[in-house]
Amino acid sequence: MKRGLAIALLSATLLVIATWSSPGRAALPRAANVPGGVALIPLGSASADAPRPRAWLDDQQVLVVAEGGRWLAIVGLALETVPGTHQLRVETGIETLRVSFSVDPKHYPEQHIHLRDTSKVQLSASDLARVEKEVAAIRSLKRHWREADETDTAFVVPADGRMTGRFGVRRFFNGEARAPHAGFDIAAPRGSVVRASASGVVLATDDYFFNGRTIFVDHGNGLISMYCHLDRIDVQAGEPVARGQHLGLSGMTGRATGPHLHWSVVLNGAMVDPELFVPHSGRDR
Numbered sequence: 001m002k003r004g005l006a007i008a009l010l011s012a013t014l015l016v017i018a019t020w021s022s023p024g025r026a027a028l029p030r031a032a033n034v035p036g037g038v039a040l041i042p043l044g045s046a047s048a049d050a051p052r053p054r055a056w057l058d059d060q061q062v063l064v065v066a067e068g069g070r071w072l073a074i075v076g077l078a079l080e081t082v083p084g085t086h087q088l089r090v091e092t093g094i095e096t097l098r099v100s101f102s103v104d105p106k107h108y109p110e111q112h113i114h115l116r117d118t119s120k121v122q123l124s125a126s127d128l129a130r131v132e133k134e135v136a137a138i139r140s141l142k143r144h145w146r147e148a149d150e151t152d153t154a155f156v157v158p159a160d161g162r163m164t165g166r167f168g169v170r171r172f173f174n175g176e177a178r179a180p181h182a183g184f185d186i187a188a189p190r191g192s193v194v195r196a197s198a199s200g201v202v203l204a205t206d207d208y209f210f211n212g213r214t215i216f217v218d219h220g221n222g223l224i225s226m227y228c229h230l231d232r233i234d235v236q237a238g239e240p241v242a243r244g245q246h247l248g249l250s251g252m253t254g255r256a257t258g259p260h261l262h263w264s265v266v267l268n269g270a271m272v273d274p275e276l277f278v279p280h281s282g283r284d285r
């Protein structure tokens, strides 16, 4: 199977281990083969003289990193993923392979929210037209691919505060089903500092109907973080940012019932659970 993927000489493997397992590099997301989770799929030994294999899930290229002398695909699984067997298409430079992996079902809880401002639930024709445009723009940003030698996967929580909304919750606004909660909410008073969860490049900033003032940070190779409902944006598209760097201030712009930071993590176009990227906090799951 995947053993033949890359032929690694022992010396080359040792060189790769020395290069890639330097401190501070590790910190991969935790695997969770469920909709909204992340699958870590071994693609064989990494050798210094063989190029990094490239892999796709459907038409979306996925992140591949070297870890412990082997290649590992880090695959975002969209909330709509159907449980069962899925396949990655892998190009080694020599051959094209199919690598199977399984996705288990996961039941996310429901949440019913009452909004007094129904203008954000029952949209006017002009708001609807605006939202449709924004949905298309956000969709294309989430699928953005920037080839990079390194992808910073060692995330920090981007704001101080209590976690008030988990990823994946199936939401109902005034009784009407809406998209599931595709991020992680942190209660933070208006004006709290929002930091980059990992190093990267600012991909875009905008002011959206639902998400409010939003920053996208591209960490390379399909890993993107999103910071929403901001009061203020202090970075510009194209600007490199370091992990923990000040991006802006939190607020409640867009559709928000109170001041908070909504933080999303996108991997190969799929919204995934940000909690998988930060060290365990002792919260029960």
Ligand SMILES: [Zn+2]
Binding pocket: 165, 181, 183, 184, 185, 261, 262, 263
């Ligand atoms: Zn949220």
